[in-house]
Amino acid sequence: MTTTLEDIHRDPAILDRAISSREPLDIVSGGEVTATLWPRVASSIEEARRLMRERFTAPDWQFSVGTPLSRDERNARG
Incomplete structure (x- = not known):
C-alpha cells in the first residue's frame, strides 16, 4: 500500500488495514x-509492548514528524 501523512490523518484506519493485511505501507x-x-505480528500484547519499549528506549530512536521528545516527555504522555 502507498499513502501520504495527510491521507492517514484523514483516515487513521489506513494503518489498521495495512497491519491487518500484513503488507508494507x-x-x-x-x-x-x-x-x-x-x-x-506480535504473539501477544506483552510482546508488542516489549518491542515498542525497546524501540522507544533506543538512544537513536527518532520520530520523524514534529519536534522530537525526550524520553521523559514521551513517558509523561501517559
Missing part, C-alpha cells in the same frame, strides 16, 4: 517514499 511525501511501515 509506504508513506510518500513530495513523490518520494519517506517512511515504510512493516507490519509484524
